[in-house]
Amino acid sequence: MEINKFIENFADQLNDTEISEITSTTVFKDLDEWSSLTALSIIAMVDEEYDVILKGDDIRNANTIEDLFNIVSSK
């Protein structure tokens, strides 16, 4: 599993944020367009791309995209 691909997949779930604006250290909950609906898109993406089911606590406990990447990698 590779973080650049994860960032790309993450960016695909966003409508108003360009991939160039996102790095592994981006605090995703601070993104203007982050909402409870985006969270569901991320859970669905991680399930489809990585066959991993994220729980609410996983999203809550992660701050940066790298944090989330590490949670997905550990499952």
Next chain:
Amino acid sequence: MAYIRFNNCSIVGMSAGVPRHIEPTISTTDQYAVEEYMATTGIIEKRFSNDYTTSDLCLPAAEHLISDLGWNKQDIDGLFFISQTHDYILPATACVLHGKLGLPKSCMSLDISLGCSGWIYGVATAMGMVESGSLRKVLVLAGDARKHANEEPDQLFGYAGTVTAIEYNPHKSAPVMIQLGTDGTGYDAIIRPGGGSRNPLTQKSLTLEKCEDGRMRHALQTRMKGMDVFAFGITIAPKSIKQLSKEFGFDYLDYDYFVFHQANRMMNETIRKKLKLDADKVPYSMTHFGNTSSASIPLTIVTQLAGKLEDRKKIIGCAFGVGLSWGTIAFETDNLVISPLVELPI
């Protein structure tokens, strides 16, 4: 393991009642625009009215279906009412409906308290009594409507009451196959905490408190851990369908229609893709009726599949939600009678 096979039961009819009033989806938060909400949930509008209880919606739908089936009310031996919005704390709403429908005193009446998964549980419970021929004609009434505290329309949920008629039929060719499951550790994932015995009704029950999603609610309003429910649904629904088909040795891809609990579009589409199902095999009613709790599978069949079931059709229904509770049913239609949608006046 709750795998059940019924060889002597047929689903012979379905009907549904909804309020005529249409409530369009609006934005109730600055978190996201209404278009984004509609794209994610799939819900454009829903039926809403605080004039009708669930039993009010079920009653005319039951009258229509009994008439369309040509049933004699004196022959009905069982009435099962599945809902989490009963008319009274007591008595059971099934008894109230029994009286209003004018059913015979020999007819048993039973309430079951389940939400999203409720229709499949109700059908399974009813068929359990019909399978031996002890009961011959029963009605399963399922749905949710007016909440226990007067509320503004929730953007996700629409109101509906449905009726499913089940008959003893020892000569049928195809069995009805069902799987049921529970994860009670998730009991608080969707919960209306106040007004029961755990948190009895007091003046404080109506005090607004901040919920996990940042919204203010009082204890008689339902709150949901959205991310956890989403993760649960996309995991359990494909698993349950695969387990049922493995247990009874059939290929689920041979089925004609997959009628899922109408949770929200993103969740249902994720499930559809995981099972590799063609979009035209997966009807939706949520677009115009919202998430209708235990009514969602029969309401989807009544509103989306009427006219498409003339020949025998193989249907899988799968529902998941509050409890946490889930179920999958596989059955074949055979001259299924579907009454036109009953719309109750504003």
